[in-house]
Amino acid sequence: MLKNSIFFKKVEVSTITSYAYRINDEVQSGEIGYYHLFNTSLPLIEESLEFIKKQDHIRNIILIGMGGSSCGVKALKDMLLNQKSKDKELFILDNTSTYSLFSILEKLNLEESLFLITSKTGSTIEVVSLFKLIIDYFKIEFSNLKKYFIFVTDENSKLHQEGENLGIKSFFIPSNVGGRFSILSAVGIVPLCFCGYDVKALLEGAKACFDDFFIYKKEEILQKAYHYCTHKNANINVLFSYDDIFKGFNEWYIQLIAESLGKKQGYKRIGLTPIALIGARDQHSFLQLIMDGPKNKTITFLKVKDSEKSPIIPDIHFKFLDSLSNKVNLHDLLNAQCDATMHALISENLSVDVIEIEKLDAWHAGYLMYYYELFTSACGIMLGINTYNQPGVEVGKLILKNILKS
Secondary structure (H helix, E strand, O other), rough: OOOEEOOOOOHHHHHHHHHHHHHHHHHHHHOOOOHHHHHHHHHHHHHHHHHHHOOOOOEEEEEEHHHHOOOHHHHHHHHOOOOEOOOOOEEEEEOHHHHHHHHHHHHOHHEEEEEEEEOOOOHHHHHHHHHHHHHHHHOOOOHHHHEEEEEEEEEHHHHHHHHHHHOEEEEEEEEOOOOHHOOOOOHHHHHHHHEOHHHHHHHHHHHHHHHHHHHHHHHHHHHHHHHHHHHOOEEEEEEEEOOHHHHHHHHHHHHHHHHHHHHEEEOOEEEEEEEEEOOOHHHHHHHHHHHOOOOOEEEEEEEEEOOOOOEEEEOOOOOOOOOOOOOEEEHHHHHHHHHHHHHHHOOOOEEEEEEEEEEOOHHHHHHHHHHHHHHHHHHHHHOOOOOOOHHHHHHHHHHHHHHHHH
């Protein structure tokens, strides 16, 4: 299971009840589709598996997407390391970087590769540009594109229309699901199914989080969102994840929080700034600022309890080196470093919470990602903003188009 422990003063339930009602209204309205993906995405599993079973020759799945079309998949690929049943490699190309492009393409045999062009709007200029570059790199004839590409997009988007024109299969993202909340839609379901991950367990974990929040009325998410959004001094939330396996998740968390909660409200600018660290490495860099610098940060620690596959540190003794960690499980050492850092920050009267996961499998990964989506929605309601738009990003896109036209 997932346990969320809070180390700051909670408010009376009556203080946050109205926010719970407003989130429930969002769910009931059906306007925000991510809430229901653990059910509505179930048919996608069968559709995806039916498609890929006819592609026995495929060994490489390459997802091309930006932001919400790639971050969540990258997070799950990292967290579910080696937890797939099919002998297929998942590559993710999520930047217009020449280095990244060629470092992936040079590894591929075209005849064993399937490219997933992923764009909710169907007009993401970076994704379209990479699509063209891949066609040119492998010198693929237009009549053969349907052999090597599928599209993941909104129904009737420009990408879908082009897919109809070229005979390319399209999987659809629900129109009421925003990009950064889309990991449990076709954006994540399709590539993960293709590679043999336990997608059904992923959706079951998300549903368990939904039930804990809406049916069993667990209040940790609301308490945490209220405290972090109303804090008088701290508008920065630091996610301190203890294990390199959370690197992709940290990237997803930054995009989810920053793009959802950084908004204008009239002349007022509102936001909860996300910072993501990896423990224990970043104890030797950023921790000094948290401990002794401005108290403008709240801190969430993320750790995994299970240490079964971790090695035991050998009982080797040196004349001048200490032996404190001898015969200690390496993962237990990592968690001890997490606990020590947490208590050090609590002693500085900083607001801290800890998320402890029993083990990292598809069920727990689904629960964790849905937890953070709910947390983000709760924060948006408490901040009085539209959590699901990104007007600031759209301005940059328009300027880019004008630059390219000139």
